[in-house]
Amino acid sequence: MSNSSLELKNVTRKFKDMVALDALNLEVGAGELVALLGPSGCGKTTALRIVAGLDRADEGQVILKGKDINALPAHKRNMGMVFQAYSLFPNMTAAENVAFGLQMRRVSKNKRRDKANELLELVGLPTHAHRFTHQLSGGQQQRVALARALAIQPEVLLLDEPLSALDAKVRTNLREEIRRLQLSLGTTTIFVTHDQEEAMAVSDRVAVMNKGHIEQIDSPDVLYNSPATDFVAGFVGSMNRLRATKTGSSLFVIGRTVGASKGGPNVEGEVVALVRHESVRVKPDATSDILIVTRSFLGPVSRITCKLPDGDLVHSMMSSAESSSLRPGDPVKIELLDKELLFQRAE
């Protein structure tokens, strides 16, 4: 990408006994929101902290708008960061927190106050300006933290799992609001999270990280539909892992033959096929020896769990209308919607 705003080149960070980042490369375009997604310990937070200047890379470069900022100390980088929780200064009101960065930039008192009020309004807390941290709920605290980070008109907005300490409902609301604000302000943003649904919901692109490097970086759709590696396939979406036999370019799974995806490992015989829940459809069939174990109603869709004759479980995600007649214990047959399946080496 030529108009990249932020670029990480071969960034390596080693701690005592582990490599947190292993020659990481990442480009973020101007105004883009990129999520760093991965399990804990994959290096996503370390990458963010290196961008912020709170941690130093052992090797490699951090380039902001064409300039190497490796040597720039954190307080001169102009990066707004939102932490997981508890980052508001407890001795200041919400408005004073938001105005803090401006004060450090010697903005006049009146301008600071106006800007703080404007931002508090933007995050939906216009009446909370004079509250102290302990008078705000967790969600409100994160909103103030977001306003505080945006107040300095940051080069890059860095979000370090900002929603992980919140309740599910607040989390969904706030993540949509973050996206709305980010789009309207056009702020280049990096969003670190371990929640794949969250990453998919808000990002332009998602970088799936594993063991200090990026496995795949793509738009949520591409990532979901064509995962490049086993790891990505396993991490994104929900997969059934079914015993299968591979012969040449075809897989034999649950009594039928389907195509084997081309990207998989070069093996023959026993493998594990990866099947998305929504690719599995079940239909009543009195002659079948596959039985329904449970059906969980999730609103528009339902999850149906079936038991194969060999005891393995298969999960299916179907529209609730279509599956409404199914009951635990019913015999069913299974259909697969995919013509080609991802597969892994047998465990």
Add this chain to the structure above:
Amino acid sequence: MSQTEIQSRKGASIRGTLSGQSLGLILGILPLVSFMGVFFFWPLWSVLWNSFQDNLGAFTLSNFQLALAEPYKTAFSNSISLGLISAITSAIPGAAIAYVIESRGGQRLRQFVASISGVLSTTGGVPLAFMFIAAYGAEGSATAVLRAFGIDIYSGNFTLYSLAGVIFVYSYFMVPTMVIVFSPAVHGIRREWHEAATNLGATNAQFWRRIGFPLLFPSFISSLLLLFAAAFSAYATARAMTSGSVALVPLMIGNLVDGNVINDQMNLGKALAMGMVFVSLVAMIPYLLIQRRASRWQ
């Protein structure tokens, strides 16, 4: 908590005092409160009462007139200086140690320092005085060791048997006391605050000036008050160290009580004691003011 919530809480507790439930609550603390009443507040009240009486039991202010004249005036000034200097000279290194240990030390080191400080803070009294006399006296080997490193504590006119000596001995349990009471406050300064401030463009110094110090200040002041109270009223160490050569109020009260010094007015000692209580209560004022301010965000 919002303003209205605070008000409604106050309202609830006022209304609550009348209900039977609250009576039950008070019963729960009654044993402790009665004990403190009999063995602490009642004796103090009796001192206060008698300090306004002459030898025949009539009301008088003469005890206080005497207590504020020489030699007691000097004694008060000495005791207050001892309290202030001791508190400050112990609080600053104590706070620094707490900061370095909490911010740089690992879990095990922190626990180790906490238990050592706990033990040291309970020392004091006569044994500690004798230990210092043995170690830092003219013949002591600690004096000799320091001299070998080029530090001669007797090169000026320092002697252990002076106010400076008492302050030096006090620091042995007051610095650890400071470490104990101040460490939790340092521990409460979250790394996120420092990082957030840095991100927003604050230098290290700006972080401390705007966030770190304001947050630590209330704890620092309350620790200081604690140290002041301890040094101001300490008796055993001071008596063993100075054997009366420095005029300190507690020692003078002791002399009156022991009959070493006879005064015509038998309630003079009580007036002196009340004077000490008064100073201690005055010392609490800055603490209460700062606590009130800090309670906005605590």
Add this chain to the structure above:
Amino acid sequence: MFARLKALPLAFVLLISGVYVLLPIGSAAEFSLRQPATQDHGFKNYLWIFEQPEFAHYVGVSFALAAVASIILLALLVPTVVWLNLKGQKLRPFVDFITLMPLVIPVVALAIGAQNSLPEFAQTNQFILSFLYAVLAMPYAYRTLDTGLKAIPLKTISEAARGLGANWTVTIFRVISPVIRGTVLSALFMSLALSFGEFTITSLLHWDTFTTWVTVISQQNVMGAIALSVFSLAAIFIFLLLVGLLVKPATSQVTKEEE
């Protein structure tokens, strides 16, 4: 390199504090071993102490007073603090305040007050000291117990026990006491140590205990008094450190939950 730079202040602080703490102890210990008559080192001063018949007597007296003080204190405080944590949140500021006062009010004033106000029968019984020691140790013991108990979800635990059908007696003795044992023990040992070393009130009320005895013998035998001081400080150090080591596992198990 970066890490080493960070460790520098820590090493500096540890070195200075180490010297500051250990130098007087070591040096006083050395001093107490000096034998001026023969110009050498030995245990003569210590042997002299142990030969004094008062030694055992006063250790016994001081220990008895401290033990009674600690029992009084815990009997008062444990139920009160448990009660405050379970039900009496509203009364906490008040109790915090009155238990803090002995730290602020000069001991001398309390000593005079005790002498002035307590009835004759209390004045003539040495165990009055135990009650006053309990007052003086109150701020420390109360805070130790309170911090320890705050870390335990007492309310949840007792509600769970009650929910499972335990009555209050069972709840207190079988459920609450085992979880608070570590905290109670640290409060106990702290008040023992404080009471054992109390001097001001003891001396102003003209009673003789171990600590006042040290001043008495210092007039006959300075070296003996120094040996005795070193001995008593060392004994209390070792006692408290051992207790700290023994009590820790029980409390840390509980606090971990909170972290």
